Amino acid sequence: MYSDRINSLPPYLFAAIDEAKALMVAKGVDVIDLGVGDPDQPTPSHIVESLCEAVHDPKTHRYPSYTGMLAFREAAANWCKKSRELEIDPKSEILTMIGSKEGVAHIPLAFINPGDVVLVPDPAYPVYNIGTQFAGGISHIMPLLEENNFLPDLDAIPKDVLSRTKLIFLNYPNNPTSSTADTKFFEEVVDFANENDILVVHDNAYSEMVFDGYKAPSFLSVNGAMDIGIELYSLSKTYNMTGWRIAFAIGNSEIISGLGKVKSNIDSGAFDAIQIAGITALSSSQQCVSDMNRIYAERRDVLQKGLNEIGIDVKPPKATFYVWAPVPEGYDSIGFSKLLLENAGIVATPGVGFGKYGEGYIRFALTQSVQRINEAVERMSKLDI
Numbered sequence: 001m002y003s004d005r006i007n008s009l010p011p012y013l014f015a016a017i018d019e020a021k022a023l024m025v026a027k028g029v030d031v032i033d034l035g036v037g038d039p040d041q042p043t044p045s046h047i048v049e050s051l052c053e054a055v056h057d058p059k060t061h062r063y064p065s066y067t068g069m070l071a072f073r074e075a076a077a078n079w080c081k082k083s084r085e086l087e088i089d090p091k092s093e094i095l096t097m098i099g100s101k102e103g104v105a106h107i108p109l110a111f112i113n114p115g116d117v118v119l120v121p122d123p124a125y126p127v128y129n130i131g132t133q134f135a136g137g138i139s140h141i142m143p144l145l146e147e148n149n150f151l152p153d154l155d156a157i158p159k160d161v162l163s164r165t166k167l168i169f170l171n172y173p174n175n176p177t178s179s180t181a182d183t184k185f186f187e188e189v190v191d192f193a194n195e196n197d198i199l200v201v202h203d204n205a206y207s208e209m210v211f212d213g214y215k216a217p218s219f220l221s222v223n224g225a226m227d228i229g230i231e232l233y234s235l236s237k238t239y240n241m242t243g244w245r246i247a248f249a250i251g252n253s254e255i256i257s258g259l260g261k262v263k264s265n266i267d268s269g270a271f272d273a274i275q276i277a278g279i280t281a282l283s284s285s286q287q288c289v290s291d292m293n294r295i296y297a298e299r300r301d302v303l304q305k306g307l308n309e310i311g312i313d314v315k316p317p318k319a320t321f322y323v324w325a326p327v328p329e330g331y332d333s334i335g336f337s338k339l340l341l342e343n344a345g346i347v348a349t350p351g352v353g354f355g356k357y358g359e360g361y362i363r364f365a366l367t368q369s370v371q372r373i374n375e376a377v378e379r380m381s382k383l384d385i
């Protein structure tokens with residue numbers, strides 16, 4: 001019944017985890033879920049109020065514009081200027097997206113012909129690979145190894161692969177490894193992309209989720225990046241707005257326009273009232289962002305200390321709400337996540353769910369209160385590992 005496209009999808013590990021969790025809950029276990037990367041705190045109230053007001057205005061009820069409201073694109077451009085000194089033309093270099101997942105999934109349709117190669121990190125957000133496959137492209141895996149600070153080794157990609165390569169996906173601050181990239185790495189990427197005629201898509205979903213004074217650089221701030229790349233920013237993680245589905249792409253106008261062509265033939269844009277609330281999020285005080293970061297940093301410290309005490313060596317990540325921890329000796333990532341769930345009632349995501357190079361690691365999401373994370377640490381300390 002299904003297309004080859006659907007039949008060739010890899011099994012969805014996260015569905016199996018959900019099932020295992022539901023079984024434990026049914027047994028009456030008080031499960032602590034550190035699995036899903038979805039903020040637990042509500043959307044800040046000034047953003048919610050803004051939506052309520054906008055939705056009462058019938059002008060927002062009609063089809064939105066394909067490229068997004070100009071006012072939203074202007075607010076996004078101002079935010080880029082303020083937060084990272086980027087000069088972006090709101091008319092030609094920005095596109096509103098219905099979440100960045102939508103952008104990631106649609107980009108290959110605009111640039112990839114069947115047989116073209118896309119460079120995809122591993123471990124990674126699964127949509128880079130799936131979006132590539134849906135477009136008939138071939139994913140070439142770039143292992144993200146701890147010894148390289150979880151950055152891809154661009155020199156290791158074979159020449160015959162590069163000659164067929166059209167596009168590269170990158171994501172820093174990174175999900176799931178919580179690693180970061182510096183400007184020097186982005187400069188190498190620009191040289192690499194120019195030498196090999198490759199488009200760069202940098203997914204910056206965690207751009208604002210940073211700690212200890214760290215600032216995540218923009219890929220587009222590097223010389224020459226605007227000629228060959230785009231960057232995806234999302235309001236989801238930054239403003240606790242995952243359910244709202246609002247994000248934007250910025251960068252090279254031809255790439256932006258290619259993505260826009262796909263979108264105008266598939267969706268009809270983001271609801272205007274949500275874009276108006278997005279304008280409020282981007283244009284108001286960013287205090288809510290630093291408040292959230294303070295909360296995540298405190299949770300991070302509690303979990304890191306707890307893991308270290310039971311012999312799991314993790315350093316405090318500078319960004320993202322993930323802790324990427326090596327699994328103890330004698331376990332693989334699925335085995336250890338099973339142990340955590342069945343013997344401690346803790347959900348964490350096995351690294352292999354993000355690709356084979358995620359094997360040997362487990363991802364904890366800092367999406368529970370300090371009290372609950374303390375409780376998780378307490379339970380883990382009683383495990384015999």
Ligand SMILES: *Cc1c(COP(=O)(O)O)cnc(C)c1O
Pocket residue numbers: 037098099100101102125171175203205234235236237242245246247
């Ligand atoms: C959460 C996440 C996204 C999805 O963000 P939306 O804007 O909600 O679609 C994209 N990329 C990465 C790496 C993520 O972790």
